Amino acid sequence: MIELTEPRAHHDCQVLVIGSGAGGATTAATLAEAGIDVLIVEEGGWVEQDSVVPFSLEQMDLQYRSGGVTVALGRPSIAYTEGCCAGGGTEVNSGLYRRPSKATLERWRKNYAIDDFDDDEFYAACDEVEQALSVQTVPGRQTxxxxxxxxxxxxxxxxxxxxxxxxxxxxxxxxxxGRRQSMTRTYLPRAVRAGARLLCEHRVDRLIIDRQRAFRAELTGPAGEPVTIDFGDVIVCAGAIHTPALLQRSGFRGLVGKALAMHxxxxxxxxxxxxxxxxxxxxxxxxxxxxxxxxxxxxxxxxxxxxxxxxxxxxxxxxxxxxxxxxxxxxxxxxxxxxxxxxxxxxxxxxxxxxxxxxxxxxxxxxxxxxxxxxxxxxxxxxxxxxxxxxxxxxxxxxxxxxxxxxxxxxxxxxxVHLCSTVPMGSDRSKAAADSFGRLFGADNVHVNDASLLPDAPGVNPQASVMAVALRNARHFIEEHS
Ligand SMILES: Cc1cc2nc3c(=O)[nH]c(=O)nc-3n(C[C@H](O)[C@H](O)[C@H](O)COP(=O)(O)OP(=O)(O)OC[C@H]3O[C@@H](n4cnc5c(N)ncnc54)[C@H](O)[C@@H]3O)c2cc1C
The missing domain is CATH 3.30.410 (Cholesterol Oxidase; domain 2)
Structure with a gap:
């Protein structure tokens, strides 16, 4: 287990990353390894992979949001599940890895006018993710x-x-x-080794904004106590449901949360x-x-x-x-x-x-x-x-x-179990809620870097897309801030 940051009434950091799932962990490790002072805040707790039986009811209790019972209203209503723990969805999911197709990348680039969204660069990021997560087929017999x-x-x-x-x-x-190479076994330890701090069991309630700049997050700590964090930049990676919800609670509306997509x-x-x-x-x-x-x-x-x-x-x-x-x-x-x-x-x-x-x-x-x-x-x-x-x-x-x-x-x-597209990225402001690299329109220093950014549902298991986009955007952030 890695060392977690102790609860305190107030923290400071250069970059606050909210959420430690596929998008957040990848972002935090990439930034920390570039020498940036990163604090990751996660609503759920740290649960060791081997301490719960995968796909069990106990796991749903411990690592899912609301025990796995959440619903999108409609006719019919659609039940959805999300991870709520260090590592987010990557701790509870099936671990099935699929790159998005070239046709999907082309559709995203064209329909949302995403700048500098290059196939070769994207697939190079996929190569990197595959290496880091040891993506492979089953060596022996399948079930x-x-x-x-x-x-x-x-x-x-x-x-x-x-x-x-x-x-x-x-x-x-x-x-x-087999041992699942979720974020608690890969990018989160990497982030902490590079100096990032990880604060679990803290929920970010809202960001405080002054003239297009967010400067403080207000949180609720493990015992319900108020906590604040001051930062230079914030990268919201709370997943496709809670990223738009947090941004709306912080006063951002427009296209935020308007185009949820799913499988x-x-x-x-x-x-x-x-x-x-x-x-x-x-x-x-x-x-x-x-x-x-x-x-x-x-x-x-x-x-x-x-x-x-x-x-x-x-x-x-x-x-x-x-x-x-x-x-x-x-x-x-x-x-x-x-x-x-x-x-x-x-x-x-x-x-x-x-x-x-x-x-x-x-x-x-x-x-x-x-x-x-x-x-x-x-x-x-x-x-x-x-x-x-x-x-x-x-x-x-x-x-x-x-x-x-x-x-x-x-x-x-x-x-x-596949949710995305609530803060789509691109330069077409009639459709996108964030720019081509995930910076929220209407804010100077609020970024998004998780499944919310995917312009539409990729047609394949989405985690590879989420992580490759997160790597690309984190690198762009580093370039812009160096
Ligand atoms: C049961 C299940 C099976 C799946 N199977 C697969 C699969 O086989 N292959 C695949 O590619 N994908 C799969 N997925 C989808 C994949 O897990 C997600 O696409 C991916 O995890 C999304 O990454 P994310 O960073 O957007 O969000 P998440 O990984 O969900 O991370 C968001 C994190 O933010 C935290 N958070 C939320 N709000 C706050 C707040 N206010 N303050 C602090 N922290 C907050 C959450 O607790 C969570 O840990 C599956 C998902 C589930 C639930």
Whole structure:
């Protein structure tokens, strides 16, 4: 464990980094290694990776915001989860690493007029991230649930691959002994070694601004005590929900929080004749035949989450849950064309989050679920339980028409773990809320450097994009301030 900064009533620093997740940790290490005096503030606590079982309910309690139960209101409402601990989402996520495509970079550059956004430079930053996080494929056998997804896709002739992860495997081919290379194991220790200070269990409530310059942060400490921090520059990396919420509480409105983007998912549980459930791991294969609009993958499947996937039809399914060792949960994810909003409301601690799926999004979710059920049948599933109210149990191809006919997005348990785009970057001020390097419009020294900056949902797991953008912008900050 690294040494944390002791709580005090007041701190000073050259650069305050708010949030220690994928964006914040990368930013803090890059700045500290360039000799800048950095203080990182994190709302959650430091939790050693090996001290909790990955994907367990205990982990949700300790490391997720609100125990993992947060929701974007809409029809349907969309449940979302965020990490709230040192390392943010990187401590609890599946570790699946995907670079954004050239087409995505081109779309971002063009639609938002991002200056000096060069593909080669961007992918060089990805190389660096991959090196730092030891991104690699599983050395031994993948989990049975992963292999089944692969088998189903292969039987249909659909494009699929194994996604590398940020993991090390100290015991050679023993995949089960893999160690997730989250921020608490990589960029945060690097930042602290280079002199950065890390203050955990402190929440930044607002920034105090004087004529376009922020100079002080007001915080709440672990025992509810008030704390202040004075700084030269502030870089907000509190994630796609809490970055815009904090900026709004500090008086910034405009386009901040107006264009939330995400990858919504629908789920199913697939039951096989043999035990296939590995409770503390997730599948590493994804099916990309219909990407980027639609992708299939595997979810965490400990018994509580299997039960959750069956609750939409609990009366019929409650017997099935006892077969959880033979059941795994899978998802169909879409690149949504809808958008949402994050709005901080006076007197409320958490912001109001809303999201509107388009008609095309709703249709795509239904098509995705039917195609995913087909993959599972091809993989040998005995029964497939789609996660929406009134869903039929699928036992053969002939049941798929009933699934498609009965599907309604409003009746489905739609959820997401990929949130972005609430402070999009670019030089087109009609769309962007921050400049091409993340400096907030309307402020001289307030920057953003996390998932909020991605102009839209990348269509792949986003952490690689978040980190590569963070590296690029942190380097630009250093150049501008040297
Ligand atoms: C369950 C799950 C699975 C996922 N799986 C994958 C995957 O396999 N691959 C992938 O690429 N991506 C995955 N993601 C997404 C990925 O984790 C995020 O895209 C990434 O972490 C976003 O980085 P960020 O810096 O924007 O925010 P975060 O990593 O969420 O960090 C934000 C940090 O800011 C802190 N914070 C918030 N408000 C305040 C405040 N007011 N004061 C102080 N601190 C504050 C939070 O506590 C948090 O630690 C997953 C996410 C989840 C939740």
């Amino acid at each position: 049975p649930a992963s292999e089944l997804l692969r088998r189903g896709a292969a039987a249909l002739g659909w494009r699929h691959d194994e996604i590398p992860r940020w993991m090390t495997y100290p015991n050679g081919n023993d995949a089960a002994a 919504p998912t629908v789920k199913l549980a697939a039951r096989f004749n043999e035990a296939i459930n590995v409770v503390n791991d997730v599948p590493v294969h994804q099916v990309k035949e219909f990407a980027p609009e639609l992708s299939f993958g595997g979810s965490a499947s400990h018994p509580g989450l299997v039960a959750l996937a069956l609750t939409d039809n609990w009366a019929e399914m409650r017997d099935a849950v006892t077969a959880w060792p033979n059941i795994a949960v899978y998802y169909a994810a879409i690149t949504s064309q809808g958008r949402g909003r994050v709005t901080s409301l006076p007197g409320l601690r958490d912001p109001l989050v809303t999201y509107r799926l388009t008609r095309r999004d709703r249709d795509l979710l239904g098509q995705g679920l039917a195609r995913l059920a087909l993959v599972m049948l091809e993989a040998g599933a005995r029964e497939v339980y789609p996660s929406f109210k009134g869903a039929p149990t699928v036992r053969s191809r002939s049941d798929l028409a009933q699934l498609t006919a009965g599907f309604s997005a409003n009746a489905a348990s739609v959820m997401t």
